[in-house]
Amino acid sequence: MANDWSDYPQQTPLLIVISGPSGVGKDTVLQRMKERRMPFHFVVTATTRPPRPGEVHGRDYFFISRDEFAEMIEKDELFEWAHVYNDYKGIPKQQVREALASGRDVIMRLDVQGAATVRRLAPEAVLIFLSPGSEAELVRRLSERKTETPEGLKLRIATARREMERMNEFDYCVVNRDMALEATVDQIIAIIAAEHSRVHPRRVKL
């Protein structure tokens, strides 16, 4: 009889991707997860876009120059990167490796295209798709971002429609309904708890 009966929930660190269409509320959901002080490592993305008001370097993003970004690509130091809305963003490989090595679950927020890339590079990643409750909710949320030009808004809506169609590439779908942020976070926590109860854990190799 093995002596490791009590090793459940198992401690294999997970790579968890939170994705979904533009405007679904990925940032808000992650913010709430951080506030609950769960022992996760939240990946900090590197980006070439300028900070929005209130965003802090090293906490919200690593704001780096295009030259620095190009150098990271050249040295293969990015786990995943993309060219989005005329800017670049990517995830430093070393950060993910170190967090997993320390035994913590790694949470990444990615757009749908980025999530597909992670699936290819790390098939054992847990892919969670955030969905809006309805198309009307999504359009309204996108419209409320005062940072958008009318043309930018149209592009985001068109992109979001296309992104919704890729839900079937994901493992889980969680509906992020208006006024139900806590329920969304609870559901994500339940998914992570269930994944830690798997007899055959999803062990990510990078």
Next chain:
Amino acid sequence: MANDWSDYPQQTPLLIVISGPSGVGKDTVLQRMKERRMPFHFVVTATTRPPRPGEVHGRDYFFISRDEFAEMIEKDELFEWAHVYNDYKGIPKQQVREALASGRDVIMRLDVQGAATVRRLAPEAVLIFLSPGSEAELVRRLSERKTETPEGLKLRIATARREMERMNEFDYCVVNRDMALEATVDQIIAIIAAEHSRVHPRRVKL
């Protein structure tokens, strides 16, 4: 764009098997789940063994005669059945079909052998293995059952050891630690919630 965005958690009814070695506390865990009044259908097993003190026909088991049991086998009315400790027990097919058709998740308590049979007959079932925190806990729990003869106890311990080795045939493992019943039930509820968040649900065909 589809109009069914809000269909998550998806409503496909699940077939959930709670199993584990003799003495791990399957009955206690199911009893606590019933007390929490979740909208599950708890399968009532048919058995030929006599009722223990306090057990009620139709609630804890359907206590039937060997003749009745033989007839159910002959008419192929049993989903799963087994010969255990000189008695027979089995699950009426019609009960499971009706519960799933009504849209409820079906919860079955089965021994490890029975769970393996369900995996074969319904590969989409969700198999949860309850594990004791340690071998000492398991032996103590088995010893506390005053209904056992010394020989019966030895047999149960030997069986439990062999059953522990079959954990790897299950989807999930939940450790049912002494004094931590609520945590066990919470973990099972999290697994069920996660399964309802799957983009590709486990749809059981019977």
